[in-house]
Amino acid sequence: GSGSLDMKIAICNTILNRVKSTLFPNTVKEVIFDTKYGTQFPPAHTDMINKTPSKECFVAAKCALNGVNLAGKSLYFISTKAAPKSWAHKNRPFYKTIESTNFYN
Secondary structure, eight states: OOSOHHHHHHHHHHHHHHHHSTTSOSSHHHHHHOOBTBOSOGGGGSGGGGSOOOHHHHHHHHHHHTTOOSSTTOOEEEETTTGGGSHHHHHSOEEEEETTEEEEO
């Protein structure tokens, strides 16, 4: 995947936050393939899902699973360009921006 290690960790955090939330499915696999409210994780819905993850992706997943949290309680993220028009921007509390992506609780 693209983005820095921090971005990858924050996305992993968002996935884990969704697994813990009653608003979303209960497993990582179900969360990334979930389409109930659109697709938050587009690579899961394209050929990207079949590509071998980079070593940095594995490092990010291990960091997140071991407690490194860069996304707080975020359940949503969206590019800063699209954010003002997004449902999350209008309906969820802003947490922070990492690179060009806004994270929302």
